[in-house]
Amino acid sequence: MGPNPLIGVIYHWIGGLASASNFIPFRPIKRWSWEIYWIIQGFAAWIVAPILFASLLLPDLPAVLRAAPCTILWHTAIWGALWGIGGLTFGLAIRYLGIALGYAIALGFCTAFGTLMPPIFNGQFGVISHQPGGQVILIGVAICLVAIAVNGLAGYSKEREVPAEEKAALGERDYSFGKGLAVAVFAGIMSSCFAYGLTAGRGIAVIAHAQLLYHGRADLWQNLPVLVVVLWGGFFSNFIWSAVLIFRNHSAGQFLGAAGTNPMAASFVIGDTPADADSRNLASEVRLRPRTLINNYLLASLAGVIWYFQFFFYSMGQTRMGKYDFSSWTLHMASIIIFATLWGIALKEWKDTSKRTKLLVSSGLFLLVASTFVVGYGNYLAAR
Numbered sequence: 001m002g003p004n005p006l007i008g009v010i011y012h013w014i015g016g017l018a019s020a021s022n023f024i025p026f027r028p029i030k031r032w033s034w035e036i037y038w039i040i041q042g043f044a045a046w047i048v049a050p051i052l053f054a055s056l057l058l059p060d061l062p063a064v065l066r067a068a069p070c071t072i073l074w075h076t077a078i079w080g081a082l083w084g085i086g087g088l089t090f091g092l093a094i095r096y097l098g099i100a101l102g103y104a105i106a107l108g109f110c111t112a113f114g115t116l117m118p119p120i121f122n123g124q125f126g127v128i129s130h131q132p133g134g135q136v137i138l139i140g141v142a143i144c145l146v147a148i149a150v151n152g153l154a155g156y157s158k159e160r161e162v163p164a165e166e167k168a169a170l171g172e173r174d175y176s177f178g179k180g181l182a183v184a185v186f187a188g189i190m191s192s193c194f195a196y197g198l199t200a201g202r203g204i205a206v207i208a209h210a211q212l213l214y215h216g217r218a219d220l221w222q223n224l225p226v227l228v229v230v231l232w233g234g235f236f237s238n239f240i241w242s243a244v245l246i247f248r249n250h251s252a253g254q255f256l257g258a259a260g261t262n263p264m265a266a267s268f269v270i271g272d273t274p275a276d277a278d279s280r281n282l283a284s285e286v287r288l289r290p291r292t293l294i295n296n297y298l299l300a301s302l303a304g305v306i307w308y309f310q311f312f313f314y315s316m317g318q319t320r321m322g323k324y325d326f327s328s329w330t331l332h333m334a335s336i337i338i339f340a341t342l343w344g345i346a347l348k349e350w351k352d353t354s355k356r357t358k359l360l361v362s363s364g365l366f367l368l369v370a371s372t373f374v375v376g377y378g379n380y381l382a383a384r
Helices: 005-021 034-057 061-067 070-097 099-121 132-161 164-169 177-191 193-200 202-214 224-249 252-256 290-318 322-346 355-383
Strands: none
Touching: 005 290, 005 322, 005 355, 034 061, 034 070, 034 224, 034 290, 061 202, 061 224, 070 099, 070 177, 070 193, 070 202, 070 224, 099 132, 099 177, 099 193, 099 322, 132 322, 132 355, 177 193, 193 202, 193 224, 202 224, 224 290, 290 322, 322 355
């Protein structure tokens, strides 16, 4: 099946929706600390889901991985581990800045580094910039970066307008613009390492592509084994940091029902219901009920599977973008911010902001959508 940029853009939109939505299941989690639900969603997102879907859709996943040279596997996994550092700090950026602003700042840097650096390192940038399709794609990337800057300005404006009490009610009790800005910039730069991991793993995709064609399967799934290796690396770095936090905070007991505090909860919840806060029910403050504990595991795992779907659809979209598939990263980032902004509106993060701030949000959203069409059109020209 040949390039089809329109279908590719649609796949990237679906992936962006999945990425922007994966933090939503964290909000109802009751009395679990960040490091507990983070590592559980990570195990679902970075170990279980990639292996499960690649095994289902590829004729022989172990054979593909065995056939790949060790150097490619190691390089891909190392980039994944570096991305994992960005991933866990990305979660902190959302915690400190909220969904809309956290996504905008972190993904702005992630878009710039993840889109432009691979073709620069590969020596393709000069060729791209002198061809009509490539020039249109670069214009689309520039529009996306401007849109992200507009969204960031809207978030800063919101930070000055929304009272701290309302931020707490929205689950932003740890809101800190200065701390969040520093974390988001670092997270964005490190998160772009995922794009480098996908580039490093092209040799794995070539092997998978040959296997799929031999068995008469669609080449749409050729990048799935690359995701498996990248995400192994990402899980490693996240597991190390989560283990450090669990040891330092003495939170391991929460796996079996001890009580903690969910920093991303929509409101401060002491017990499972208002009655649980009664002094006569102090025993319920010590341990979670079995049903609540099971729900926490299910919610954290659901968040992980939703997270994985962003790159499941990304990998499909990348196969349809043609020879300038590096632009997939911009489409992916733009789609994430579009849907993150819509989630922020749905969750009333912008409810009490000024008309100026709302205009900035609307403008940023319009520019992001426009950037995806421009990038898609550039790929269409290149495919022709």
